[in-house]
Amino acid sequence: xQSQKIVDASADRLAFHGVTSATGAxxxxxxxxxxxxxxxxxxxxxxxxxxxPEAQAFFRDRRHMEHAxxxxxxxxxxxxxxxxxxxxxxxxxxxxxxxxxxxxxxEYS
Numbered sequence: 001x002q003s004q005k006i007v008d009a010s011a012d013r014l015a016f017h018g019v020t021s022a023t024g025a026x027x028x029x030x031x032x033x034x035x036x037x038x039x040x041x042x043x044x045x046x047x048x049x050x051x052x053p054e055a056q057a058f059f060r061d062r063r064h065m066e067h068a069x070x071x072x073x074x075x076x077x078x079x080x081x082x083x084x085x086x087x088x089x090x091x092x093x094x095x096x097x098x099x100x101x102x103x104x105x106x107e108y109s
Contacts, residue, residue, distance in 0.1 A: 014084055024082030031080040038076060042069045 014020075027034075046065040049055045059065045 024084055027080045027082035
């Protein structure tokens with residue numbers, strides 16, 4: 001098993017995506033609204049995934065999808081704080097494991 005490392009590419013990553021302090025303010029201003037619609041949007045997404053065997057294969061069952069959904073909501077809750085201050089966060093500190101899809105971070109026991 002290859003070891004996981006944390007890559008902090010905050011300045012470069014933020015610049016690449018065009019994230020500025022104004023972006024952070026916009027996210028903070030709209031946090032409550034986005035979090036209110038996110039569960040339904042993710043439910044629709046996973047309903048869609050279930051209709052395609054190639055995509056559904058990434059999940060063991062609907063419970064696994066629900067777990068992934070909760071992890072995505074947690075991730076977005078952090079992003080919507082809009083504090084991109086160069087410190088490692090959900091936005092800038094990315095777990096990297098060569099050869100492993102990021103979906104693995106949504107696994108549960």
